[in-house]
Amino acid sequence: MTAESSALTKNQEMVLGALSQAKGPMSAYAILDELRQEGFRAPPQVYRALEKLMKNGLVHRLESLNAFVACSHGACHSTGLVAFAICDQCGLVSEFSDEAVTNSLTNWIAKNQFSNTKTTIEIRGDCAACAAA
Amino acid sequence: MTAESSALTKNQEMVLGALSQAKGPMSAYAILDELRQEGFRAPPQVYRALEKLMKNGLVHRLESLNAFVACSHGACHSTGLVAFAICDQCGLVSEFSDEAVTNSLTNWIAKNQFSNTKTTIEIRGDCAACAAA
DNA sequence: CTGCGGACGTTATAATATAACAACGAGCCG
DNA sequence: CGGCTCGTTGTTATATTATAACGTCCGCAG
Ligand SMILES: [Zn+2]
Ligand SMILES: [Zn+2]
Ligand SMILES: [Zn+2]
Ligand SMILES: [Zn+2]
Structure with missing residues (x-):
């Protein structure tokens, strides 16, 4: 791996893509449904990608909705609370x-x-x- | 009904009791399991009670845990954000x-x-x- | 009495999330 | 090359959280 926290895998790219194009928050299952045409078959594929994306600050989880959004800033390295x-x-x-x-x-x-x-x-x-x- | 938003029913009392005695947040299903000995049989009994209790400010939902707690102040009529x-x-x-x-x-x-x-x-x-x- | 409305009981199902394991592939080393 | 290891992926099954839907019961207004 590089100095970066590492590049995204294909699945992670697709999940991030789905969230970025969405006009609002998406549930994990909404993401799954959208990506079925791209070959996704089961929830763990989505949840695993989301986990990594959140760790990297590219995606946020909205607790009050059980849903996810792409970070508005591309990636969150904010010092303050979001x-x-x-x-x-x-x-x-x-x-x-x-x-x-x-x-x-x-x-x-x-x-x-x-x-x-x-x-x-x-x-x-x-x-x-x-x-x- | 009185001027109050109304008294609690038996089920509501029991759910509130379970939450009040707990030393931490409880999931709806944890409440259900605790109250099975008292006759509870199914989730809607718990969720219906919680809904009313939350409306009255006696119970709060913790979104990041999908769990519930009794209000620390008995009831929340706070003016500020909690x-x-x-x-x-x-x-x-x-x-x-x-x-x-x-x-x-x-x-x-x-x-x-x-x-x-x-x-x-x-x-x-x-x-x-x-x-x- | 009769009809209405609210709480309740019950069954079934929806929606969200994770455990567990098999398969695969890239990199490394013998 | 052949075997090893590690991380990603695919897949199945299951756990956890929440609500829909419908029937019953009961107190009370008319
Ligand atoms: Zn708006
Ligand atoms: Zn952000
Ligand atoms: Zn502590
Ligand atoms: Zn409170």
């Missing part, structure tokens, strides 16, 4: 990293001596466009 | 509502014209005690 605003109407996912949010949460974590964490921040509602409609 | 710090070692769940966190997130929401939202904030890691050990 948050998602998810429109329940149109499926739009806005990935963001807000300094004030990061600071306030990391402050709480420090004050309460919580350890190395993985943090989930998900806002569910309607996006500006859908709320206006 | 967050959870979850210890992956011992299962301890610290429910909190931090003003700085609430403000920073609601600021982002306002700036981005997101609508009425339901917000999930979950910090996963090790609690102070477990991190020390």
Whole structure:
């Protein structure tokens, strides 16, 4: 392997492709169905690819939906905490990293001596466009 | 009905009881297994109770675990956003509502014209005690 | 009484996720 | 070359989480 965390395999490319073209979050099974024509046959193929893609920061899991999205930034090497605003109407996912949010949460974590964490921040509602409609 | 959102039924009491006595989050099926001796037979009994309890703020769902906890405060009528710090070692769940966190997130929401939202904030890691050990 | 609505019980099934193992192929070394 | 090892893949089976659908029961308004 190179200095990179390593290149993507074919399956990983296909899963990432499906997520990148999607206009909203996709469940693992939606990905599977889309990739059946490309030869996918079973859930583990999707889940294994997703696992690797998430480890590399190319894909995020939306816990409140049990679904997945491609990282808006190509890959997430963000220093701050990543948050998602998810429109329940149109499926739009806005990935963001807000300094004030990061600071306030990391402050709480420090004050309460919580350890190395993985943090989930998900806002569910309607996006500006859908709320206006 | 009274001015209250209404009293709990027997099933709801039992589910809340199971969650209140638990030392950590419980999956719906863990609750079901615990309550089989009390006569529970099938998932819908648990899920229906949980739905009502959550609507009344007595129970919270932890999205990143697909599990449930009793509200630490008895019932949540909090004005701010509620967050959870979850210890992956011992299962301890610290429910909190931090003003700085609430403000920073609601600021982002306002700036981005997101609508009425339901917000999930979950910090996963090790609690102070477990991190020390 | 009668009809309605809410909680409940029950069966079946959907949706999400992982365990387990066989097969394959690329790289390495004898 | 032939055999080894390791990582990816394919495949089957199963575990886990959640909901649909329908019938029963019961309290209460009319
Ligand atoms: Zn990202
Ligand atoms: Zn929208
Ligand atoms: Zn609460
Ligand atoms: Zn702990």
